[in-house]
Amino acid sequence: MVGKAKNVDYSSVPTTAELESNGNQNKYTVNRKPNSGVTLSKLTLALMALGALLLIALAVGLTILLYPHCGDAAPEAFTHAVQPVAERLPTNLAPIHYRLQIIPFLTEKNFTTSGAVAITFKVNKETDKIVLNIFDMEIDKESVKIKRINSTDHISVTDQQFNDVSQTYTIALEETLQKDDEYDVEMKFTGHLRDNMQGFYRSQYDDPKTNTQKYMASTQFSPIDARRAFPCFDEPSFKAKFTISVGRPSTMSSISNMPKRSTDTMLEKTNWEWDHYAETPLMSTYLIAFVVSDLTAYRYNNSTKTLFTVHTRMKSADQIKLIIDLSPKLLEYYESYFNIKFPLPKIDLVGVPDFGFNAMENWGLITFREVTMLFDENSATIEDKKNTVAVLAHEVAHQWFGNLVTPAWWNDLWLKEGFSNFMCSYAIPKIYPSWNYMDEFVLDETYQAFRFDYFKSSRPITLEVVSTDNIRQMFDSISYSKGASVIRMLSHIVGENVFKQGLIQYLNQYQYSNANHDQLWSAVETNIKSENKLETTIKEVMDSWILQAGFPVVTAVRNGTTGEVHLSQKRFLLTKEPANKTLWWVPISYASDLKPHLDDTKPKLWIRNVPEITAVIEANHWWLLNLQQTGYYIVNYDEHNWRRLTESIIIFPPTTRVQLISDSMDLARANLLDYDIPLKMLTNLAVQDKDISFVTHRAALDKVSFIRNMLISSPIYKKFEDFIFRIFDNAFTKVDFNDLPYDEYLVQRIRKLITKWACTKTESKCTNTAQILFRKWIENPVKDKIRPNIQEVVFCTSIREGGETEWDLLYNYYTKSNSIYEKNILLDSLGCSQKPWILNRYLDFILKNNTHIRKQDSSRVFKSVANNPVGYSLAFTYLRSNWKQLNNHFGSAFSIVSKMVAELPNYMNTRFQLAELESFKNANINDLGTSSQSLDRVIETVKSNIEWMDHSYNSIDKWLSDQAQYYGLRKTTKNSLNGPNTEL
Numbered sequence: 001m002v003g004k005a006k007n008v009d010y011s012s013v014p015t016t017a018e019l020e021s022n023g024n025q026n027k028y029t030v031n032r033k034p035n036s037g038v039t040l041s042k043l044t045l046a047l048m049a050l051g052a053l054l055l056i057a058l059a060v061g062l063t064i065l066l067y068p069h070c071g072d073a074a075p076e077a078f079t080h081a082v083q084p085v086a087e088r089l090p091t092n093l094a095p096i097h098y099r100l101q102i103i104p105f106l107t108e109k110n111f112t113t114s115g116a117v118a119i120t121f122k123v124n125k126e127t128d129k130i131v132l133n134i135f136d137m138e139i140d141k142e143s144v145k146i147k148r149i150n151s152t153d154h155i156s157v158t159d160q161q162f163n164d165v166s167q168t169y170t171i172a173l174e175e176t177l178q179k180d181d182e183y184d185v186e187m188k189f190t191g192h193l194r195d196n197m198q199g200f201y202r203s204q205y206d207d208p209k210t211n212t213q214k215y216m217a218s219t220q221f222s223p224i225d226a227r228r229a230f231p232c233f234d235e236p237s238f239k240a241k242f243t244i245s246v247g248r249p250s251t252m253s254s255i256s257n258m259p260k261r262s263t264d265t266m267l268e269k270t271n272w273e274w275d276h277y278a279e280t281p282l283m284s285t286y287l288i289a290f291v292v293s294d295l296t297a298y299r300y301n302n303s304t305k306t307l308f309t310v311h312t313r314m315k316s317a318d319q320i321k322l323i324i325d326l327s328p329k330l331l332e333y334y335e336s337y338f339n340i341k342f343p344l345p346k347i348d349l350v351g352v353p354d355f356g357f358n359a360m361e362n363w364g365l366i367t368f369r370e371v372t373m374l375f376d377e378n379s380a381t382i383e384d385k386k387n388t389v390a391v392l393a394h395e396v397a398h399q400w401f402g403n404l405v406t407p408a409w410w411n412d413l414w415l416k417e418g419f420s421n422f423m424c425s426y427a428i429p430k431i432y433p434s435w436n437y438m439d440e441f442v443l444d445e446t447y448q449a450f451r452f453d454y455f456k457s458s459r460p461i462t463l464e465v466v467s468t469d470n471i472r473q474m475f476d477s478i479s480y481s482k483g484a485s486v487i488r489m490l491s492h493i494v495g496e497n498v499f500k501q502g503l504i505q506y507l508n509q510y511q512y513s514n515a516n517h518d519q520l521w522s523a524v525e526t527n528i529k530s531e532n533k534l535e536t537t538i539k540e541v542m543d544s545w546i547l548q549a550g551f552p553v554v555t556a557v558r559n560g561t562t563g564e565v566h567l568s569q570k571r572f573l574l575t576k577e578p579a580n581k582t583l584w585w586v587p588i589s590y591a592s593d594l595k596p597h598l599d600d601t602k603p604k605l606w607i608r609n610v611p612e613i614t615a616v617i618e619a620n621h622w623w624l625l626n627l628q629q630t631g632y633y634i635v636n637y638d639e640h641n642w643r644r645l646t647e648s649i650i651i652f653p654p655t656t657r658v659q660l661i662s663d664s665m666d667l668a669r670a671n672l673l674d675y676d677i678p679l680k681m682l683t684n685l686a687v688q689d690k691d692i693s694f695v696t697h698r699a700a701l702d703k704v705s706f707i708r709n710m711l712i713s714s715p716i717y718k719k720f721e722d723f724i725f726r727i728f729d730n731a732f733t734k735v736d737f738n739d740l741p742y743d744e745y746l747v748q749r750i751r752k753l754i755t756k757w758a759c760t761k762t763e764s765k766c767t768n769t770a771q772i773l774f775r776k777w778i779e780n781p782v783k784d785k786i787r788p789n790i791q792e793v794v795f796c797t798s799i800r801e802g803g804e805t806e807w808d809l810l811y812n813y814y815t816k817s818n819s820i821y822e823k824n825i826l827l828d829s830l831g832c833s834q835k836p837w838i839l840n841r842y843l844d845f846i847l848k849n850n851t852h853i854r855k856q857d858s859s860r861v862f863k864s865v866a867n868n869p870v871g872y873s874l875a876f877t878y879l880r881s882n883w884k885q886l887n888n889h890f891g892s893a894f895s896i897v898s899k900m901v902a903e904l905p906n907y908m909n910t911r912f913q914l915a916e917l918e919s920f921k922n923a924n925i926n927d928l929g930t931s932s933q934s935l936d937r938v939i940e941t942v943k944s945n946i947e948w949m950d951h952s953y954n955s956i957d958k959w960l961s962d963q964a965q966y967y968g969l970r971k972t973t974k975n976s977l978n979g980p981n982t983e984l
């Protein structure tokens with residue numbers, strides 16, 4: 001054994017023999033503390049807390065929702081339990097057609113709307129009331145009229161009530177509406193064009209030509225805000241056809257989902273016109289959209305039948321080139337993949353200056369945040385470009401997954417979001433083969449989802465939701481990234497062809513209608529040839545992944561003589577938890593040095609919903625499970641195999657290296673593996689990999705960041721920093737600042753990634769160069785302009801090393817910059833200051849109506865301060881002191897405050913900080929809104945950080961001291977880094 005010879009205490013690392021003699025995965029837990037058990041006082045406290053919560057809930061007559069009970073862990077009260085329970089709409093009535101007329105008053109600056117809607121609906125079950133959704137609008141009670149279709153006799157209305165909790169308007173009738181009959185309900189209403197980026201809302205921007213402020217009105221209805229714009233049955237399964245007319249001043253223009261059929265002058269108002277739009281196909285309310293603006297339209301022809309038009313205030317045709325090129329290519333790709341033509345005649349693409357999400361897939365009218373839609377070669381970074389491409393590919397995929405076939409309810413949001421993320425990974429490599437886009441999939445999706453799923457507070461992909469806050473919280477990495485990851489897993493289980501046929505069947509079967517996950521499973525199932533049937537159903541396998549939170553660690557211990565492998569599964573959690581009995585259907589693919597077919601991802605065995613199995617794997621040297629991490633889980637091996645994999649790391653392709661680094665680092669972080677393994681692996685790789693592969697370095701540095709954050713204010717930080725700078729010396733010194741516009745995509749990504757790291761150290765060549773570039777730029781802003789890819793590192797480093805002068809200078813520059821990309825980089829960099837007073841002054845900009853920072857961007861201010869080791873506690877104090885104001889300011893729609901909360905725990909690892917967080921949570925228990933899940937995750941993260949300090953701080957300290965002689969000698973003896981391994 002390595003450690004013993006080196007005087008390091010590895011006594012807690014089990015030997016291979018120990019592992020093999022006892023298959024219990026718990027044995028491979030290093031440095032385990034004796035189990036303290038739950039003391040009575042803690043239990044009592046927990047019960048008291050639960051009791052108190054129940055009392056509060058009962059007192060106000062509300063219902064407590066319990067989180068789905070997993071294994072034998074105690075059920076936990078969901079923190080948004082204390083929310084009023086909203087109700088779904090009754091299903092007695094089904095809308096068939098909407099006739100909507102709406103006028104936004106922008107130029108008058110009273111920012112209201114005036115509208116009329118007539119809804120034809122069918123009665124499924126007789127009733128004497130009509131219940132539909134409205135919110136933040138006034139109904140003209142006199143105007144409400146109901147009649148049987150084709151009849152002139154009105155049915156009398158006896159009562160009209162608005163319910164604030166379920167956001168419904170109930171119209172009580174004198175007569176009963178008869179089953180199977182059709183009726184019309186019509187009403188007039190006044191709505192509001194707020195600046196909250198929800199419903200039909202206003203956005204404003206400067207017009208440089210006239211030097212005035214301009215307003216436009218645009219929509220964001222997803223998920224539940226169509227009800228703010230017009231009365232409607234605002235649930236995705238109430239599909240209907242819509243005939244829309246939009247009123248506007250004759251100087252402005254409008255667009256909607258469908259092409260314009262005609263324009264009339266408005267009789268009541270001079271210089272106003274009505275635009276009348278063609279009737280839509282059957283669709284859900286959340287996909288309706290209309291825009292009234294002065295934006296410039298760029299129409300262009302392409303090979304597809306679909307007409308594309310880009311609408312933007314940016315006058316530069318350069319900036320829309322990327323989206324103009326890509327949109328038809330993506331549309332054609334999906335049309336041919338799904339074998340279903342895009343059903344609408346056109347797609348409008350609109351850049352909206354104020355926009356809550358990245359983009360919204362409204363059918364035929366995709367809206368974007370400007371910085372996402374436009375791409376300016378001269379001021380955008382390579383990551384901006386990737387983002388634009390990925391978001392567009394996602395939104396276009398939605399035209400099928402979501403728009404044509406819509407999830408029946410928000411519990412299955414992943415059926416559209418997970419799929420659209422997944423489909424990007426098919427479409428983008430077709431357009432940009434050199435990007436190796438698929439290599440990043442596990443980093444962007446699977447590991448992104450792990451960040452939520454590491455914790456007990458995570459949730460299943462499919463989750464029953466009713467309240468508005470819970471619906472909004474579904475738009476998280478579990479729906480998007482875990483959704484995409486389990487879809488990828490399915491495609492590797494059944495094979496690409498069966499998978500594709502299944503999707504095509506699903507889309508054809510449910511087009512213009514709705515579906516749930518069971519219907520997807522059976523569409524895939526029926527396409528599996530009988531000879532290839534699994535031992536069970538797709539439903540049984542996949543339900544284990546979508547109906548349960550978390551993911552397993554598969555522990556694999558092989559007997560070197562017999563080749564027999566003992567495989568067991570257990571939920572992977574970063575915090576120590578009582579035994580958890582969640583089980584999955586785990587597909588196992590494998591390879592070994594004897595059969596190194598790393599792309600043979602079809603499962604060779606299954607852990608069939610049982611805790612453990614045994615199998616035989618032939619290998620002489622190394623062996624590997626879960627090839628290309630197509631299964632949504634991580635693998636722990638016996639020490640013997642870990643050592644072999646560590647030695648051989650360089651022979652594996654980048655995706656396998658990423659997986660080995662990530663799995664071993666995660667296991668070490670959870671105290672299931674000694675840090676000796678991942679740190680040696682990193683060392684071997686960093687030193688031997690002369691090529692600098694982007695994904696490998698990204699994964700490695702990402703995992704190192706966690707350790708860095710934990711140690712950053714500890715006495716051993718310098719030792720750790722020295723180690724990192726020595727092993728990554730090759731990359732850190734090789735990559736320079738000479739960014740060129742024609743550099744390849746991956747070269748640009750590597751430059752951005754590596755320089756950011758190399759400059760974290762004050763006394764480094766990187767920091768020095770960054771400061772020189774900054775000074776040159778100040779003296780000569782035009783000649784020595786800094787290329788976008790290196791702007792962030794140059795600005796952040798110079799702000800960090802500088803003082804008030806540098807800060808004021810950069811902020812001033814921010815207020816004058818016209819580039820939306822540069823503005824974001826500047827906001828991120830201004831948080832790098834080391835001066836608390838500067839950081840606090842900066843935080844104050846969030847709520848002080850700062851005319852220079854858009855609401856949509858001001859959370860960047862918070863994020864940049866929270867990600868600064870000097871700033872994070874200031875950020876927490878700020879959030880605590882301004883909790884109510886922040887929630888009022890940002891509202892709940894885009895989880896902006898929840899994203900701020902999520903930034904809190906990066907550097908927190910003390911019991912004191914945990915207590916502070918818990919008292920913050922308790923003090924605001926009824927006001928957590930859409931931040932509740934986020935805060936629970938933060939608290940769990942800090943708990944796991946504290947545990948990490950307990951179990952790993954000393955061992956990392958020792959490890960670094962022990963290795964010092966090896967990395968110290970690195971420059972003279974090339975192979976010395978492998979020194980410790982040679983003893984194996």
Ligand SMILES: *[C@@H]1O[C@H](CO)[C@@H](O)[C@H](O)[C@H]1NC(C)=O
Nearest residue numbers: 105108109110111112114190
């Ligand atoms: C807003 O202004 C328009 C146009 O002047 C007017 O017709 C409308 O009634 C006003 N709305 C409100 C609520 O005052």
Ligand SMILES: *[C@@H]1O[C@H](CO)[C@@H](O)[C@H](O)[C@H]1NC(C)=O
Nearest residue numbers: 148149150151180181182183
């Ligand atoms: C209503 O009248 C229209 C036009 O006369 C006719 O096409 C339609 O079938 C009628 N609908 C019903 C439900 O009677």
Ligand SMILES: [Zn+2]
Nearest residue numbers: 394398417420
């Ligand atoms: Zn989406």
